[in-house]
Amino acid sequence: MSGLVLKLGPGERVLINGAVIENGDRRSRLSVMTPNANILRLRDALHPEEANTPVRRLCYAAQLVLSGDMSPEASRLPLLRGIEQLSQALTDPDSHRKLAQATDAVIAGQYYQVLKALRGLLAREKRLLVGEPG
Numbered sequence: 001m002s003g004l005v006l007k008l009g010p011g012e013r014v015l016i017n018g019a020v021i022e023n024g025d026r027r028s029r030l031s032v033m034t035p036n037a038n039i040l041r042l043r044d045a046l047h048p049e050e051a052n053t054p055v056r057r058l059c060y061a062a063q064l065v066l067s068g069d070m071s072p073e074a075s076r077l078p079l080l081r082g083i084e085q086l087s088q089a090l091t092d093p094d095s096h097r098k099l100a101q102a103t104d105a106v107i108a109g110q111y112y113q114v115l116k117a118l119r120g121l122l123a124r125e126k127r128l129l130v131g132e133p134g
Helices: 054-067 072-089 093-108 111-119 122-130
Strands: 004-008 013-016 019-022 028-032 039-041
Touching (some): 004 039, 039 054, 054 072, 054 111, 072 093
Antiparallel strands (some): 013 039
């Protein structure tokens, strides 16, 4: 079993099961062997005030599970509802694929994968909100 591999830059911080870990002076690579460990790169973390769009709100909800601030049980239904609402607004095949991945990950309790799939929609959402062509 290979586990999750984290590649960290100098001084980069990551939250693993509630503990903040800071990398040293050089790039490093960590293998997390524990299945279902809650992991969040702090450089990817959203602050509450940044959760101001539909996709960002869902990312933030998944992030709360990874940080241990919300239980998976409490987040499951709101995340699934939010993903369903997004699937009605984002109708292109790539968005539907990412939303299906997020749904599958919520059902499987893999919140890092939920966050990863949803983050893939952030650029598209930004383009749609500012009215730029896709």
